Amino acid sequence: MNLAIPPFWASWLYRPVELRIDVSPIPPHQLEGECASIHDRIHTPGDRLHGLPEIPLSDPRFAIRYRSADGEFYVYVEDQLEHRIAGFTVFNRLIELDKRADRYIRGPHSRFDPAYQRKGLASCIYRWALDAGLCLVTGARQSPGAHALWHKLAASHRLGYVDISNKKMHYLGERMAPERLDPLSTRMFLLGQGWSLGSFAAATGMRCD
Numbered sequence: 001m002n003l004a005i006p007p008f009w010a011s012w013l014y015r016p017v018e019l020r021i022d023v024s025p026i027p028p029h030q031l032e033g034e035c036a037s038i039h040d041r042i043h044t045p046g047d048r049l050h051g052l053p054e055i056p057l058s059d060p061r062f063a064i065r066y067r068s069a070d071g072e073f074y075v076y077v078e079d080q081l082e083h084r085i086a087g088f089t090v091f092n093r094l095i096e097l098d099k100r101a102d103r104y105i106r107g108p109h110s111r112f113d114p115a116y117q118r119k120g121l122a123s124c125i126y127r128w129a130l131d132a133g134l135c136l137v138t139g140a141r142q143s144p145g146a147h148a149l150w151h152k153l154a155a156s157h158r159l160g161y162v163d164i165s166n167k168k169m170h171y172l173g174e175r176m177a178p179e180r181l182d183p184l185s186t187r188m189f190l191l192g193q194g195w196s197l198g199s200f201a202a203a204t205g206m207r208c209d
Contacts, residue, residue: 031111035085038076042085052076057124062086064125073106075125079116087112089125094137098167101204105135105189110146123149130157133192135200137162140184150188158191162206169206171197 041049042065052065065076073091078084091106108129110122126149130136138150150159161172163185172186180186191200201208 031087031113034111035087035113038088039078039083039085042076042078054078062121071102073129075128077112077116077121077125086116086121089122091129091134091136094139094164096164096167097137097169098205101169101206104200104203105137107137107139109139117145123152126153127156130190130192133194135192135195136190137164138188140187150190153190157193158195158197160189160191160197162187162189169204171201171206171208 038049041047042052044050049065049067052067054063054065056063061079061081063078063080065078067074071093074088075091076088077086079086087110089108089110091108093102094105094107097105106129108126110125112122122145126136130153138146142150153159158174160174161176162169163172163183164170164187165185172180176186191197197208200206
C-alpha cells in the first residue's frame, strides 16, 4: 500500500535477536469498543475528531485519518466498506528522553482488530512515518507482531540498539548478544529517511563511544 505524506510529518543482513516480548494482547471486546467509539466521533459533527484529514490508500477499501496533539501523532485506519475503524497507531513521545532527542523520535504503538492484522496496514503507517524522516524507538516491551514488523522494516531502514538511561541514548551497535537484551533500558531504533548514524547522533546527543 502506498501513502502520501501529509505536511505535518515534513518538519520532522543480520539475524534478528529478540527484545523483551511479553506484552499481553488487548481483549477483543475492549479494542472493538475503542474502535467503535473513535469511528462514531469521527463522524459526529462538533466532535474534536470530526473532519480529520483523510488520505486514501492504494486499496480503495481503506483510508487513514490523522491528527496531532501535544507532540504526539494519531493515525486511524478506516474500513470504508464496513464503516468501522480497523485499528490505529499512536506515535508517542518518550518520557525517557530529553527535549533534544524528543524533536526527532517517537515510539509507535499500534492496535488493530484481529480481522485486520497481517494485511500490511501497520507496516504501511510505519513506513509512511519513516519515509517522512521520523525516527522510531521501541518501548520497553514489544508484542511478537511488533517485533517481527521492526525487523521487516530493517530491510529498508537502519536498525540498531541503544541504551536509554538518564534521559540520554548510548549506541550499542547493530547486533546484540541475547544476554544483553534483558535490561528494560535496551531498545531498538529505526532511522527515518535521510538520516545516517552520525547525523542522528549529532542531532539527538546519542553517545557512540
